Amino acid sequence: MDVLKKTPVREQDAKVRATNFEEVCLGYNKEEAMEEASRCIGCKNNAQCIQGCPVAIDIPAFIGQVKEGNIEKAYQIISESSALPAVCGRVCPQESQCEGKCIRGIKGEPISIGKLERFVADWARENDIKPEGAAEKNGKKVAVIGSGPAGLTCAGDLAKMGYDVTIFEALHEPGGVLVYGIPEFRLPKQAVVAKEIENVKSLGVKIETNVVVGKSVTIDELISEEGFEAVFIGSGAGLPKFMGIPGENANGVFSANEYLTRSNLMKAFNEDSDTPIMRGKKVAVVGGGNVAMDAARTALRLGAEVHIVYRRSEEELPARVEEVHHAKEEGIIFDLLTNPVEILSDEKGWVTGMKCIRMELGEADESGRRRPVEVAGSEFVIDVDTVIMSLGTSPNPLISSTTEGLDVNKWKCIVAAEENGQTSKEGVYAGGDAVTGAATVILAMGAGKAGAKGIDEYLRNK
Amino acid sequence: MYKILNAKELTTNIYQMEVEAKRVAKSCNPGQFIIARMDADGERIPLTICDYDREKGTITIVFQIVGASTQKMAALKAGDSFHDFVGPLGCASEFVSEDLEELKKKKMLFVAGGVGTAPVYPQVKWLHEHGIAADVIVGSKTKDLLILEKEMEAVAGNLYVTTDDGSYGRSGMVTQVIKDLVAEGNHYDVCVAIGPMIMMKFVCLLTKELEIPTIVSLNPIMVDGTGMCGACRVTVGGKVKFACVDGPEFDGHQVDFDEAMQRQQIYKTKEGRDFLKAKEGDTHHGGCGNCQ
Numbered sequence: 001m002d003v004l005k006k007t008p009v010r011e012q013d014a015k016v017r018a019t020n021f022e023e024v025c026l027g028y029n030k031e032e033a034m035e036e037a038s039r040c041i042g043c044k045n046n047a048q049c050i051q052g053c054p055v056a057i058d059i060p061a062f063i064g065q066v067k068e069g070n071i072e073k074a075y076q077i078i079s080e081s082s083a084l085p086a087v088c089g090r091v092c093p094q095e096s097q098c099e100g101k102c103i104r105g106i107k108g109e110p111i112s113i114g115k116l117e118r119f120v121a122d123w124a125r126e127n128d129i130k131p132e133g134a135a136e137k138n139g140k141k142v143a144v145i146g147s148g149p150a151g152l153t154c155a156g157d158l159a160k161m162g163y164d165v166t167i168f169e170a171l172h173e174p175g176g177v178l179v180y181g182i183p184e185f186r187l188p189k190q191a192v193v194a195k196e197i198e199n200v201k202s203l204g205v206k207i208e209t210n211v212v213v214g215k216s217v218t219i220d221e222l223i224s225e226e227g228f229e230a231v232f233i234g235s236g237a238g239l240p241k242f243m244g245i246p247g248e249n250a251n252g253v254f255s256a257n258e259y260l261t262r263s264n265l266m267k268a269f270n271e272d273s274d275t276p277i278m279r280g281k282k283v284a285v286v287g288g289g290n291v292a293m294d295a296a297r298t299a300l301r302l303g304a305e306v307h308i309v310y311r312r313s314e315e316e317l318p319a320r321v322e323e324v325h326h327a328k329e330e331g332i333i334f335d336l337l338t339n340p341v342e343i344l345s346d347e348k349g350w351v352t353g354m355k356c357i358r359m360e361l362g363e364a365d366e367s368g369r370r371r372p373v374e375v376a377g378s379e380f381v382i383d384v385d386t387v388i389m390s391l392g393t394s395p396n397p398l399i400s401s402t403t404e405g406l407d408v409n410k411w412k413c414i415v416a417a418e419e420n421g422q423t424s425k426e427g428v429y430a431g432g433d434a435v436t437g438a439a440t441v442i443l444a445m446g447a448g449k450a451g452a453k454g455i456d457e458y459l460r461n462k
Numbered sequence: 463m464y465k466i467l468n469a470k471e472l473t474t475n476i477y478q479m480e481v482e483a484k485r486v487a488k489s490c491n492p493g494q495f496i497i498a499r500m501d502a503d504g505e506r507i508p509l510t511i512c513d514y515d516r517e518k519g520t521i522t523i524v525f526q527i528v529g530a531s532t533q534k535m536a537a538l539k540a541g542d543s544f545h546d547f548v549g550p551l552g553c554a555s556e557f558v559s560e561d562l563e564e565l566k567k568k569k570m571l572f573v574a575g576g577v578g579t580a581p582v583y584p585q586v587k588w589l590h591e592h593g594i595a596a597d598v599i600v601g602s603k604t605k606d607l608l609i610l611e612k613e614m615e616a617v618a619g620n621l622y623v624t625t626d627d628g629s630y631g632r633s634g635m636v637t638q639v640i641k642d643l644v645a646e647g648n649h650y651d652v653c654v655a656i657g658p659m660i661m662m663k664f665v666c667l668l669t670k671e672l673e674i675p676t677i678v679s680l681n682p683i684m685v686d687g688t689g690m691c692g693a694c695r696v697t698v699g700g701k702v703k704f705a706c707v708d709g710p711e712f713d714g715h716q717v718d719f720d721e722a723m724q725r726q727q728i729y730k731t732k733e734g735r736d737f738l739k740a741k742e743g744d745t746h747h748g749g750c751g752n753c754q
Contacts, residue, residue, distance in 0.1 A: 170688050172546040210548035216485040238690040249721055251728045258691035274505040274531050276729040349724035396689050
């Protein structure tokens, strides 16, 4: 064993997995996990990894238990801070959080904290270990809007403190982006997501699906008519952006949200599903984030030749390195420094191609990244039949527009305090993408935690 | 689960069901719609609200068989349940929030085509309950396909029925009736047209000429119905709108109907194939031209 290197994790072969929707990463077994855990030097004071974790899991402590083979104890340590460890172990950007701060990483590779977390959570699930539940109920009702990472975390934490929590979910299935956004091959829905939601429910949390807050019921009604004493808004950032270029409404142009929702939530990848999905022959995915990678790898599995079209260079790709690496292995083609200018279609409105222009990197802009500039006269046409726009999402105004006294900023994000989620409206807290705009699962979970703390303080002092 | 209290076939391929959905019944208004799923694997199907009973907590939906999912849905009976039933979605008709006295000064004309009669009904009923008698034109291909005639008669000011084949009421398209009514000296301040896309397009062409502001209700393809997927995008006045949250009602003179009609075709071939397969079962031999 080389202490400077991570214990390798087993993966499905790239050629095989490019044709199925089974999980790509197979995870550690107990032996591998214990071996990896033994690399941890167990920082006692001021462990950097904990500071890098938005929900502040006691990482050295849980890894210490894994080292000894006490997986159940390791699970209880993680559960104190996180309601969704099997999810986080799979989708957190560890390289820029816990692992990015790991002392081991200064010389050599950091501890594979994410894979260890995943192993512990999977082991607990397979051995039917549940998180430890609420002490005593205090009878106070709290409503949580949205059952994504922010909402589930907030609800779980409040339930553990004794609150009577109901989550309201607009879709027919709880999970939010974990269910409609992230594909099966990265995050199995039944085996992982549904089970973690069951764990949250086992803490006493109720989930009412098919309730669009702002339409079916308003926040004011929840408070005045249904007896909720506080509300947490974790409604995410669900509105897709389009480029505004000519031809964008042609048949065969989809938002990544639509494409992924059809495949993930509605199971359209499965031939037996009633929900249709367009199985293109040649697909262009516009954008370079994690969602773009997910859409591209989904289209690939549905049988298409897939191109990622991104206006900057590889270095600026906002997607996680691991996702880009997996996408390349599977055969996704990267057309970098390329920007669409028009979608071409036939006389019946079906996409026949996408006109693009070459870009080059100019001076750095406010974000510190070099600004892409068009190369004059470099237009060319990519011959595609499907275009998936993956340009980011913004918060849905359904709630903010129907709740009086709830302040939003110019991007329609709800204004809420970072430390406790407090909004401009009394008793109403918010967190996650609804506040920050599209970010990560774990940041939303961190905000859910802060919101739970804020609500607890508010209700105890009320 | 959302229990079906009543289910009946109104006419060939058009069904009506009364469904228990307390939250929707409490908060819905004319102009809005719902999304239903039949079972755990079902498609999310946007459906028209035809009526609602706030005390009973029920919603009445009307739908036409257009594909495999609606075909399956038509087989549901009283006592069965929908797996999911969410709403109300979309914005309520503008007049619901207008000043009532101002509204009373306006003469409104509703133009309903085919199954589009169902979403027109709660609007006319709402106006009737607020002391406003609106004129209504109902168009149908033929007498047997006409729906909700009695119900509409009870709430409309003047009701004009027309059939394409002249088998009942007036004869000809709804556009002809609009022309006739105006020629007969009727004045209308607003027109609301709901029906097949092609009907709405031609009504709008005519009312533009007649200078009658016209509202249409669009029913494009959608998945979530909350603004998330963007499948329902339509161009209105040169701007892209999402029918599920910005609509479903829009200024008909601004809608790009040709694009909207094109976009409705996206899954048609696939849906059509599934429909034929479901209908023909083992006897399906590729007659749809797309199967091997």
